[in-house]
Amino acid sequence: MAKFLHLTAFMRPVSLHTGAWRYPGAFADANFNFAHIKSFAQKLEAANFDAFFMADHLAVLNMPVEALKRSHTVTSFEPFTLLSALAAVTERIGLAATASTTYDEPYHIARRFASLDHISNGRAAWNIVTTSNPDAARNFGQDEHAEHGERYKRAREFYDVVTGLWDSFADDAFIRDQESGIFLDPAKMHVLAHKGDELSVRGPLNIARPVQGWPVIVQAGQSEPGRQLAAETAELVFCSPRDLAGGKALYADIKGRMAAVGRDRAHLKILPAAFVVVGETVEDAKAKRSKLDSLVHYDSAIASLSISLGHDASGFDPDGPLPEIPETNASKSGRAQVLKLAADEKLTVRQLAQRYGGYSGLAFVGTPQTIADEMQAWLDEEAADGFTVVFPYLPQGLDDVTQQLVPELQRRGLFRRDYEGSTLREHLGLPRPANRFFS
Amino acid sequence: MAKFLHLTAFMRPVSLHTGAWRYPGAFADANFNFAHIKSFAQKLEAANFDAFFMADHLAVLNMPVEALKRSHTVTSFEPFTLLSALAAVTERIGLAATASTTYDEPYHIARRFASLDHISNGRAAWNIVTTSNPDAARNFGQDEHAEHGERYKRAREFYDVVTGLWDSFADDAFIRDQESGIFLDPAKMHVLAHKGDELSVRGPLNIARPVQGWPVIVQAGQSEPGRQLAAETAELVFCSPRDLAGGKALYADIKGRMAAVGRDRAHLKILPAAFVVVGETVEDAKAKRSKLDSLVHYDSAIASLSISLGHDASGFDPDGPLPEIPETNASKSGRAQVLKLAADEKLTVRQLAQRYGGYSGLAFVGTPQTIADEMQAWLDEEAADGFTVVFPYLPQGLDDVTQQLVPELQRRGLFRRDYEGSTLREHLGLPRPANRFFS
Structure with a gap:
């Protein structure tokens, strides 16, 4: 079979x-x-x-x-x-x-x-x-x-x-x-x-x-x-x-x-x-996910992002891009993933935070x-x-x-x-x- | 009400x-x-x-x-x-x-x-x-x-x-x-x-x-x-x-x-x-119960009766009436109940045993x-x-x-x-x- x-x-x-x-x-x-x-x-x-x-x-x-x-x-x-x-x-x-x-x-x-x-x-x-x-x-x-x-x-x-x-x-x-x-x-x-x-x-x-x-x-x-x-x-x-x-x-x-x-x-x-997340087009599916992520409250979201970065992100401009962050020993792989995601999808700090505060694991969106x-x-x-x-x-x-x-x-x-x-x-x-x- | x-x-x-x-x-x-x-x-x-x-x-x-x-x-x-x-x-x-x-x-x-x-x-x-x-x-x-x-x-x-x-x-x-x-x-x-x-x-x-x-x-x-x-x-x-x-x-x-x-x-x-136990007549209900009691195996039944009597009943004639039993200190009320039941319903040792081995609590049969x-x-x-x-x-x-x-x-x-x-x-x-x- x-x-x-x-x-x-x-x-x-x-x-x-x-x-x-x-x-x-x-x-x-x-x-x-x-x-x-x-x-x-x-x-x-x-x-x-x-x-x-x-x-x-x-x-x-x-x-x-x-x-x-x-x-x-x-x-x-x-x-x-x-x-x-x-x-x-x-x-x-x-x-x-x-x-x-x-x-x-x-x-x-x-x-x-x-x-x-x-x-x-x-x-x-x-x-x-x-x-x-x-x-x-x-x-x-x-x-x-x-x-x-x-x-x-x-x-x-x-x-x-x-x-x-x-x-x-x-x-x-x-x-x-x-x-x-x-x-x-x-x-x-x-x-x-x-x-x-x-x-x-x-x-x-x-x-x-x-x-x-x-x-x-x-x-x-x-x-x-x-x-x-x-x-x-x-x-x-x-x-x-x-x-x-x-x-x-x-x-x-x-x-x-x-x-x-x-x-x-x-x-x-x-x-x-x-x-x-299933959509009629890939863009439609991505839009659904963005809409969903936008429903995550910023306060909880930014805490999740800070944990993934190993760095307090609460002072960042929510609507700007992710700023440069000094390297730390903590959570290297988690940090690398955040940086890659921010670059790949061109997400603002707010969007990144809401992704991590929503669901950040493996996703099939399309x-x-x-x-x-x-x-x-x-x-x-x-x-x-x-x-x-x-x-x-x-x-x-x-x-x-x-x-x-x-x-x-x-x-x-x-x-x-x-x-x-x-x-x-x-x-x-x-x-x-x-x-x-x-x- | x-x-x-x-x-x-x-x-x-x-x-x-x-x-x-x-x-x-x-x-x-x-x-x-x-x-x-x-x-x-x-x-x-x-x-x-x-x-x-x-x-x-x-x-x-x-x-x-x-x-x-x-x-x-x-x-x-x-x-x-x-x-x-x-x-x-x-x-x-x-x-x-x-x-x-x-x-x-x-x-x-x-x-x-x-x-x-x-x-x-x-x-x-x-x-x-x-x-x-x-x-x-x-x-x-x-x-x-x-x-x-x-x-x-x-x-x-x-x-x-x-x-x-x-x-x-x-x-x-x-x-x-x-x-x-x-x-x-x-x-x-x-x-x-x-x-x-x-x-x-x-x-x-x-x-x-x-x-x-x-x-x-x-x-x-x-x-x-x-x-x-x-x-x-x-x-x-x-x-x-x-x-x-x-x-x-x-x-x-x-x-x-x-x-x-x-x-x-x-x-x-x-x-x-x-x-x-519900019957068309009281006699019918009692017959149902007797039928049900008769399905209890004698070996387990006689053990239950012995416990209730506080006396080993395994040597008694199953088809005869309950013989005289010497008084003991154990389980006086249980023993009295057995004797009353045996007298009231004229049960043989087998029937008594099967009652105790089946269900001997409060019953409404009629x-x-x-x-x-x-x-x-x-x-x-x-x-x-x-x-x-x-x-x-x-x-x-x-x-x-x-x-x-x-x-x-x-x-x-x-x-x-x-x-x-x-x-x-x-x-x-x-x-x-x-x-x-x-x-």
Whole structure:
């Protein structure tokens, strides 16, 4: 089979752009209105998207009050409640939830994902995060955040425990013979009895083995231990390379690490986040993006630009070009990127600031044809197996993707015209894991 | 308004009777089939039930293998995943989930119930349990279970933290003014900064105040500290008195404790669990129950009877009457109950054992008229504000209640013919709590 793209939708928040909720025609409450989110999920399913992806935070993120009062994501649904509700009103699209290995218990996590997998008939995925946010620590009784390496050590063991709990029952453990009265075969139940450095969990899990064997494992870490954890465990990687070269390097690195631990490269799909703005012409798309960026408040915007520059930009003339800035040791690559962007697009300080305060990651801004060209290049050059689409505003930005970009990808044979399987593993071409305790 | 009954359905497991799944015509997988459970919830909603209630366990309960292999509840859905899925396919019925204060974190609990309350438009309820099961402890890294008083101390503080987190935002904190770009009013966000003996939680919660202000608080503890916690905090009590006298005593005790702490007696509804078997005649209903009891395996049944008697019954003639048993100190009231039941219903040892191995709590077994008479007596004599209905088998036992008993209760003016409000608080006649930080 020829190579084709996998597409997931980044849906918590429903847009990562801080100005999204103010765009003309946008739903101001898109991120926190179940009826809206249900309609988005159903549209994504009608467009055959692989999955609906929810990031998560375990806190209201610490930010200056000027940014806080403009933040459209302070109030959001918790992942399991939202995805379970969506499971009941969709049939095929995958449902990926973020859950923390630092501030939760493996028994709870194993149980909820198994439950979501059963309720959705095999559509659940677990995005493993180690939660690096100190604000979250303070919501869970801790003053200090655990050190990076320690968090990844716990995450690795947590993964072993969760997958071990999912294997508590053989796939055929439940007989339910009304005549004899035998409901399950106790020989097909395994007590994990895990005792490790970080965790002690007896088991068994109080739910049958998930439909998919294990829900799909997702990882987003791009640090050294994050990449290694992904290579060892992940089946889907969500990442944020800034350009094609960066994407190729990350792709080669993670797939190379997989080979080193004896895994099949095809058993992990790498889907960079891509902010997609569709227009009738490239200029039209760029104008939409400029309009969107202009809705970012200057106070929060200039703070973001200062961070990217490693230099306080608040004194610059907002309507002039970016002035010369003395070199510093801090954030060289970030600074170089800002300078390149300012030169390439001839942006004023205000426009630059609003770009950084809005959404500054990888973006495909153009017509369905030019965006499909770019996506195809990433696929052909082994920089991606598809994309995690970030919408600029809702509903229109999402409709533009599902009604214009997806049909163009389908015409090129780059994206499915209909789901072929029923589980997320089937959508992604991933094998169903064997049960480690029962063959 | 005249007094009328509130009815909730005990739905995890969907039947507490161990033989339920074997009854002729019963769904063997009723407890673990989302399509079935969805249809049950929709039928209960069509019958105007106040709420769908989920008990919970954080383990596969420890039991002899002969009982384990016959247990139809070893595999169950996790409460939040199931109730959230049901929230998307129902509109009015309340959704009550059990969550443990011993093995979970207040930030998670506050967030999930708030999320369920928003997704369901104000239908969530939290059944506070302290989890007394040692098997659960071992799934959460602990060898020993926390001592009773210690668990209740944490539960009380946990409740304060959860309700405090629900009050993180004023009801009108979210402005969402697209023109000015102001999404929320930071002056209407409260940082809890709780530091107590058991818990340290900063806040704020990352979700708007629940639709109901706070989800309805449910309590089931009947111990001394359980009753006190209920009197101080609960708005709905699920309990298990064995007869009308026991119901009256418990009702008077809890409502009396409420008065002692300055609460309005009307702001807590007491709904004893009642196993309901409807027949065309009383004899028909009793025959259904006997048939159901006969499906309980003798090995597990005799163990249950032995426990209730405080005496090993395994050597008794199964088909003879209960022999004389020497008095012991253990379980005097349990023993007296067995002897009374054996005499009243002239049961053999096998039948007695199967009653105790099946479901031995309060039961209403008769015609819609006789059952309505009994329910009315409990209401009139201040032994109950309604009932938590336990179904004998599904779907028929549930259909019998919704199609025969409920219309009889409606004819008598004892039960609503349609929901009057939209939230669970409105169904129960409970006030919406004020926000402690914002008036």
